[in-house]
Amino acid sequence: MSEKIKVTINGKEILTTPDKTILQVAEENGIDIPHYCYHPGLPVAGNCRMCLVEVEGARKLQTACSTQVRDGMVVRTDTPQVKEAVRQVLEFMLINHPLDCPVCDQAGECGLQDYYMEYGQYDPKFIENKNKKSKKATPIGKYVILDQERCILCARCVRFTRFITKTEEIGIFNRGDHSEVDLFPGKELNNRYTGNLVDICPVGAMTCRDFRFKCRVWYLEEFDSICPGCSRGCNIKIYYNPHRPHKADGNRVLRFKPRFNPEVNRYWMCDDGRYGYKFIDENRIMYPLKGKEEVYLDEAINSFVSLLKESIPDRTFYLLSANSTNEELFATKKFFVDNYKLENIFLPDEDIFTGDRDDLLITEDKHPNTNGVKAIFNILYKDLIKLDELRELLEEKSISLLIVNRHELPEDVLDFIKENGIKLVYLGTNFNKTSKAADLVFPISVFAEKEGSFINVDKRFQKFSSRLEPLGVSMPEWVLFNRLSELMEFPVYYSSYMNIFKHMISEVGAFKNIDLNNINKYGVLVEL
Amino acid sequence: MSVEISVNLRKKIDEIKKKFPRDKSPILPLLHAFQDEFGYISVEIEEEVAKIVGVSPVYVREVSTFYSMFNNKPVGKYHIQVCGNISCWLRGYDEIVEYIKKKLGIEIGETTPDGKFTLSRVECLGMCDQAPVMQINGDFYGNLTPEKIDEILDNLE
Ligand code: SF4
Ligand code: SF4
Ligand code: FES
Numbered sequence: 001m002s003e004k005i006k007v008t009i010n011g012k013e014i015l016t017t018p019d020k021t022i023l024q025v026a027e028e029n030g031i032d033i034p035h036y037c038y039h040p041g042l043p044v045a046g047n048c049r050m051c052l053v054e055v056e057g058a059r060k061l062q063t064a065c066s067t068q069v070r071d072g073m074v075v076r077t078d079t080p081q082v083k084e085a086v087r088q089v090l091e092f093m094l095i096n097h098p099l100d101c102p103v104c105d106q107a108g109e110c111g112l113q114d115y116y117m118e119y120g121q122y123d124p125k126f127i128e129n130k131n132k133k134s135k136k137a138t139p140i141g142k143y144v145i146l147d148q149e150r151c152i153l154c155a156r157c158v159r160f161t162r163f164i165t166k167t168e169e170i171g172i173f174n175r176g177d178h179s180e181v182d183l184f185p186g187k188e189l190n191n192r193y194t195g196n197l198v199d200i201c202p203v204g205a206m207t208c209r210d211f212r213f214k215c216r217v218w219y220l221e222e223f224d225s226i227c228p229g230c231s232r233g234c235n236i237k238i239y240y241n242p243h244r245p246h247k248a249d250g251n252r253v254l255r256f257k258p259r260f261n262p263e264v265n266r267y268w269m270c271d272d273g274r275y276g277y278k279f280i281d282e283n284r285i286m287y288p289l290k291g292k293e294e295v296y297l298d299e300a301i302n303s304f305v306s307l308l309k310e311s312i313p314d315r316t317f318y319l320l321s322a323n324s325t326n327e328e329l330f331a332t333k334k335f336f337v338d339n340y341k342l343e344n345i346f347l348p349d350e351d352i353f354t355g356d357r358d359d360l361l362i363t364e365d366k367h368p369n370t371n372g373v374k375a376i377f378n379i380l381y382k383d384l385i386k387l388d389e390l391r392e393l394l395e396e397k398s399i400s401l402l403i404v405n406r407h408e409l410p411e412d413v414l415d416f417i418k419e420n421g422i423k424l425v426y427l428g429t430n431f432n433k434t435s436k437a438a439d440l441v442f443p444i445s446v447f448a449e450k451e452g453s454f455i456n457v458d459k460r461f462q463k464f465s466s467r468l469e470p471l472g473v474s475m476p477e478w479v480l481f482n483r484l485s486e487l488m489e490f491p492v493y494y495s496s497y498m499n500i501f502k503h504m505i506s507e508v509g510a511f512k513n514i515d516l517n518n519i520n521k522y523g524v525l526v527e528l
Numbered sequence: 529m530s531v532e533i534s535v536n537l538r539k540k541i542d543e544i545k546k547k548f549p550r551d552k553s554p555i556l557p558l559l560h561a562f563q564d565e566f567g568y569i570s571v572e573i574e575e576e577v578a579k580i581v582g583v584s585p586v587y588v589r590e591v592s593t594f595y596s597m598f599n600n601k602p603v604g605k606y607h608i609q610v611c612g613n614i615s616c617w618l619r620g621y622d623e624i625v626e627y628i629k630k631k632l633g634i635e636i637g638e639t640t641p642d643g644k645f646t647l648s649r650v651e652c653l654g655m656c657d658q659a660p661v662m663q664i665n666g667d668f669y670g671n672l673t674p675e676k677i678d679e680i681l682d683n684l685e
Contacts, residue, residue, distance in 0.1 A: 170586065174593045174594065175596070184589060
């Protein structure tokens with residue numbers, strides 16, 4: 001449907017196509033129409049009546065969310081009649097709404113508060129008692145709390161479980177002012193996307209058990225990022241708390257929310273990814289360790305250089321991580337393959353073939369950047385090594401220096417390393433068994449603390465940036481390799497992120513169709 | 529828990545299904561058939577009907593709780609349903625319902641201990657011209673007054 005039609009909204013002439021609704025056309029042109037039940041990711045319901053507008057020639061006000069545009073249509077969203085209608089709809093919605101804002105976690109990002117300030121501000125005429133509903137602050141699943149009194153019955157949650165997850169746990173039962181949103185009796189929320197219910201609920205009826213009461217939303221700041229939970233690479237916003245670090249136990253990052261990308265995750269993200277944010281602030285490696293003692297970075301780097309010089313490439317072994325960014329992998333390749341001439345550089349198959357996937361977003365590879373390793377190291381699935389065969393490999397090649405990026409090594413390998421005096425160097429973000437056994441540990445910044453890029457399961461190259469400072473002296477891997485290169489007297493030396501990024505784009509074959517000056521906000525497909 | 533479906537009910541279900549071109553359509557008549565058999569619509573019945581028509585139990589429950597002619601829990605021998613919508617309300621619903629409550633000693637939604645009467649407030653019964661009105665099982669009564677209520681209830685066995 002590319003046929004163009006002309007529509008006038010508030011006197012502004014707009015060229016558009018007839019497959020859209022008034023609300024969509026208005027939004028595309030920066031005209032706000034208040035709405036609750038309409039959500040761009042869900043089928044239209046037309047039940048809240050907030051989006052009433054005047055259409056020339058129509059006897060009554062029309063719902064903008066469910067009325068398609070026609071050629072020559074003249075719409076007004078700003079007349080006194082429209083404003084009065086919206087005000088009255090709002091007044092009806094608030095009849096049974098409790099005065100909960102001071103204790104409601106939605107406050108500050110609540111559709112009722114926002115529209116009340118814009119369209120409401122009336123003297124209430126309602127003198128009857130408010131209806132009580134049966135569930136107040138009741139958990140309905142692992143991550144969601146339901147408060148029926150705050151619900152405005154927009155049915156977004158019902159449609160989400162009916163049409164997106166197709167699990168249908170939620171319905172609106174009873175009738176009139178007795179209507180209640182609820183689970184089917186005896187059931188719990190039983191899908192892996194429940195956090196989205198909290199996002200789409202326009203009011204405080206569904207709030208998040210994980211986030212509730214940790215921080216008022218107006219203290220939060222946000223930036224765009226990519227979820228590292230699996231190879232889907234869902235686009236997200238990271239919310240952090242820069243002003244009141246004493247709240248929430250000093251944790252900086254308090255929540256993830258999905259960010260629209262029509263090519264990847266649309267409006268959604270899964271619960272594993274959403275609530276997997278805690279590793280950003282918990283159990284972090286912040287300073288270099290040498291034999292379990294914190295040391296200055298210089299000392300640790302000097303020790304690493306000595307180990308590299310003592311060992312020879314044939315007896316050195318590097319385990320790559322598919323959690324590293326492309327830029328980090330590129331620097332790793334420069335350092336180890338091109339300059340140190342290492343051949344023993346492998347990606348283990350850990351958490352790649354988990355078999356855990358679904359038809360919506362979740363992929364079985366629980367790393368964000370396996371395709372990045374593929375692009376930069378030309379490693380194919382058949383070249384992956386198995387961690388439980390690592391012991392034999394180390395023995396066979398009589399390895400004397402093992403460098404591990406993030407992986408948790410099996411006990412038998414750790415024992416073998418100890419028994420045979422193999423030197424173990426660990427690069428990672430969080431403590432684990434490997435870091436605890438390592439001779440040298442380098443703190444690496446997490447994805448949320450650095451600029452970088454990942455390639456998702458569909459070969460989509462997606463860039464992200466950060467507004468968080470790395471904890472302690474943790475740093476991106478490429479910064480570490482810079483320092484090492486200097487001391488090893490290798491030629492490669494990158495002065496900045498932009499600098500390494502440009503080199504990477506021009507040198508890696510898979511990235512040849514990426515236009516540096518024009519990287520789409522939804523990512524670019526690369527050739528693998 | 530699953531529902532025991534008698535031969536008779538099974539026959540009714542098949543007949544109802546035959547009458548409707550689309551699978552989803554017979555939800556209402558099926559609910560009626562089940563209520564005739566069991567007296568009320570339990571959660572298990574909702575699950576059963578959902579299975580028969582191929583929708584989710586939530587979908588059936590949205591229907592069965594919406595209509596006041598379906599009881600979502602067991603009711604007494606006589607189910608008194610008083611209309612509380614605007615015409616009846618303006619014409620004395622409050623007084624009528626208070627009177628019945630006091631007479632039977634139960635609140636709305638409750639059943640007398642002997643299992644004889646259940647009292648409900650329902651939406652419009654479609655007899656606004658005779659407001660206030662109530663329905664007892666299949667019968668309708670209008671222009672209600674306390675005296676009339678005494679007469680009606682006292683004559684029920
Ligand atoms: S719980 Fe929220 S999303 Fe669901 S119907 Fe109520 S207001 Fe809408
Ligand atoms: S599907 Fe994968 S990328 Fe998307 S939110 Fe879940 S874990 Fe993160
Ligand atoms: S947004 Fe149009 S009726 Fe709710």
